[in-house]
Amino acid sequence: MRVHVRPLRARSAIALGLLTAAAVLLPATSAFAGVIAPEGGGSPNADAIRQLYLIIFGLGCIVFFGVGGLFLVTIYRYRARKGAVPAQIHGNTRLEIGWTLGAAALLVVIAVVTFIKLPTIENPPNSGATGLPVTSNGSFIAQGASQNLPPNGKSLAIDVNGQQYVWRYTYADNDKINLNNVFAYQEMVVPINTTVTLSIRSQDVAHSWWIPKLGGKFDAIPGYTNYTWFKISKPGLYRGQCAELCGRNHANMTAQVRAVTPTQFEAWYANQKQNIIAADKLAAVQRTALNAQAARLAARAKVQNAAANAGTSTTIAPAAAAAAAGKTLFVAGNPATGALACGACHTLSAAGTAGQTGPNLDNVLKGKPSSFVLSSIVNPSKNIAKGYADHIMPNTYGKTLTKNQIADLVTYIDTSVNGK
Amino acid sequence: MATTQTAPAPAVSAVPEIVAHGVERPGSGWISWLTTTDHKRIGLMYMVASWIFLIVGGVEALLIRLQLSQADNTLISPQTYNALFTMHGTTMVFLFLMPMIAGIGNYLIPLMIGARDMAFPRLNALSFWLFIAGGLVFYGSVLFSPPECGWTCYAPLSETTYSPTGGVDAFIYLVHLTGIASFLGALNFFVTIANMRAPGMGWGRMPLFVWTMLTQAILLIISIPVVAAAVTLLLTDRHFGTHFYDPTNGGSPLLWQHLFWFFGHPEVYILVLPGFGIISEILPVFSRKPIFGYKAIAAATLGIAFIGSLVWAHHMFTTPLPYAVLVFFSLMTFLVAIPTGVKIFNWIATMWRGTIEFRVPMLFACGFLGTFLLGGVTGIFLAVFPVDWQLQDTYFVVAHFHYTIIGGAVFPIFAGIYYWFPKFSGRMLSEGMGKTSFWLMLVGFWTTFLVQHSMGLSGMPRRVYEYADVGHLQLYNEISTVGSFILALGIFVTLVNVLRSVRNGAVAGPDPWQANTLEWFTTSPPPVNNFDTVPRVRSVEPMKDIRRQIARQSRELAGSSARADS
DSSP, rough: OOOOOOOHHHHHHHHHHHHHHHHTTTTTSSBBBBBBBBBOOSSSSHHHHHHHHHHHHHHHHHHHHHHHHHHHHHHHBOOOOOOOOOOOOOHHHHHHHHHHHHHHHHHHHHHHHHHHHHHHHHHHHEEEEEEOOOOSSSOOOTOOOOOOTTTTTTTTEEEEEEETTEEEEEEESSSSSSSTTTTEEEEEEEESSEEEEEEEEEESSSSEEOOOOOOOOOOOOOTTTTTEEOOOOOOOEEEEEOOOOSSSTGGOOOOEEEEEOOHHHHHHHHHHHHHHHHHHHHHHHHHHHHHHHHHOOOOOOOOHHHHHHHSSSOHHHHHHHHHHHHHHHHHHOOOTTTBBOGGOEEEEEEEEEOOOOOOHHHHHHHTTTHOOOOOOOOHHHSSOTTOTTTTSSSSOOOHHHHHHHHHHHHHHHHHHHHHH | SSSSSSSOOOOSSSOEEEEOOOOOOOOSSHHHHOOOOOOHHHHHHHHHHHHHHHHHHHHHHHHHHHHHSSSTTOSSSSHHHHHHHHHHHIIIIIIIIHHHHHHHHHHHHHHHHOSSEEESSSHHHHHHHHHHHHHHHHHHGGOOOOOOTTTTTTTTTTTTTTTTTHHHHHHHHHHHHHHHHHHHHHHHHHHHHHHOTTTTTTTGSSSSHHHHHHHHHHHHHHHHHHHHHHHHHHHHHHHHHHTTGGGGGGHHHHHHHHHHHHHHHHHHHHHHHHHHHHHHHHHHHHHHOOOHHHHHHHHHHHHHHHHHHOOOOGOOOSSSSHHEEEEEEHHHHHOOOHHHHHHHHHHHHTTTTSBOOOOOHHHHHHHHHHHHHHHHHHHHHHHSHHHHHTTTTBBBHHHHHHHHHHHIIIIHHHHEEEEEHHHSBBOOOOOOHHHHHHHHHHHHHHHHHHHHHHHTTTTTTTOOOOOOOTTTHHHHHHHHHHHHHHHHHHHHHHHHHHHHHHHHBOOOOTTTOSSSGGGGSSOOSSTTTSEEEOOOOSSHHHHHHHHHHHHHHHHHHHHHHHHHOO
């Protein structure tokens, strides 16, 4: 049996679809970013993705309004009415082959357009003439070769490291040591008209790097390195946030890129470098002083212990020695085993630290027994201070510190807060 | 009381091929439900239990929407919020949709193919009780610490270092228990369909719903063992010192993503293909036309399943994958659109030149077509990997998969409930309440999810417990929240409709819709043995043949009596 398709109806449905699609598409300029199209305007790759999106959006509208229109015409026109007789049609091979090929053809068009647009999205261009003159070869130290680089091989390379719940940016320099590089957290400062290549990594769970106006998102997967790039032409602030569930504070893992002129960038970079050198020096001085103090006290305690054993006198000096050793650990941590300094995140007036990442110990440990202090160090998830998320503090102190070190630390913190 | 009764001889003989002689009287009381192996009772228990989980998962969804209705809202803590979306997703996939489909299939497959029961009735009961056990284990975690890693449970976030509580373990056992239930159920469906069809019902005369359930069974048999392996590796990582997903010891977090999505993408088709089958049954009945292109629809079902098993990495376009892999999975995803498009055209052609009666099942089928169409179109956006880089893990994706899953599975399930409720209970559902429910659900759904595309395009990632009011984000979220409550009200109306009609609905009779397939040949609800006689099947629409035969015979009868009178 042949289907008698009334050509006018079907055609008018498709025409209606096309018209509606055009009506929706025409205002689809940048004013509608964030409503019917992804954001762009920061970097050429974001703009190319936007253009590709809009082409597919146009085709998608034709399909949706065309097929949807045909569907609505069908259910309106062939609703049950008096005297209407349903046509007993079982199929129509030619028609079916036709729409199969039609769907395939549309997909071929989309595939071709995608591959035409792809190089602009994938491959970074050279930096502009007014951009920062980059001398390094662009690839970050100790990186793999699969990164796309500009044709002249020169770009500002930044290593993006995701961690619960902040991004750390390390800027490439010309030596092979990564420890002396300029770094920043949360806000990345970059020069305009300069191609910036990113290598994206994670040190704990999966994160995803995404600044919508600077291109698509790229997951930071621990154990892998992902790559992307951007080139900003207008100075300004470009905001984004982590796009892969990374724990309780995922929603607050924000990122922003501040684009400035190359001169401003060089000033910021030099300033940052100086600050880091100064801070390193200060920490080194403090570490030496504290180590010396701990050694002195330990020696004195040894003497007094010997005296105590001899039955002459009892003192509380061992506690003082323990407290001094504890202070060293508190301020400097134990770099050998990777135990971070408590003071890096916690405020404790006695130690002179002012970290804001974790709760203020002067407040939260007030009046708490030493057992509470101990459990908070080795098992931080047990008691979470109000207003803070779980898993911010490493739960590895039980492994990275020895039993004696932990005991010293507990003594020190307990004495400092509760003055026993 | 006699334990057997003799089947009465049918009034009009339809060339009986199989005749039942002795039938056990159905048991009553709750013990008989606990111990039953009757596919109809198991099917009903599946459906009732999954409705309970639908309500729980729905309340979780409403809490999520409440929290997001205001920017920077502090109603729900981040910990609770993460638990809520994890429970919502997992519940809807594993504890509502999969068992609901298993329930509908259980009840209908033997009836549609003219069988006495499933091939392995006791295995069937085991499947049901394993599903219940999985649900209980999972919801047991609410009393301690529910999982917070999302239904995708990505490593290393799900490893003990970052998720030390037992919530993830509850998730693992949920996947195992419901997985075994689904796997055994799938084997059962496959064997039943392959071996127990009525005489004359060749592969080319099987109802299209049976074709989709057969295809779904194959997909389950392929994909369930893979996710079982994935969660087993996670279990040993968490408790027995292995490092499969731990990058610091040579493991790979991407391994989890590959294994999970090798199951996770076919899972989408496991949920929507039976929906397609339900639609393919309902459209011809209410258009009073045969299905357009039976073979093409059956072939498209198999095609979707085959291609759909080879597209999993399109969930991973933003991970560090080689370029060739991105291109392959992008093009394979394009290919899925072809058989899906074929089906949509065939459905529209089925209605073309018919006489469409807008009863409630047909309304839901139409709601499915329009809604799923948009889900399919946005799927093309996501298949283009550079575009996906902007859309992945945003509310655009959330909108897309709700359009495909609610559009492609939930609307058909509701169509199926309204269509087959007379068979399940012997009574009709109220048309008025059904229409109210449909329009509330349709309007509520589109209000909730259409605007979510724009949220994603404005830069809102999924799975965030709060957001800053940048641009129009708060307005979008308010609209979405209002919509979600309208949708929930629509579902509630159907629930009330079902509860009322079980006792008070109009009596349906064996075939209230003048339908095409064999389940309408027996009484409503069917007796324990389903059929006293099973007719020989001569086409895809055996009931149409039988009605014609009866009409012819009664004409002949009338003619002969008229001759006798004269």
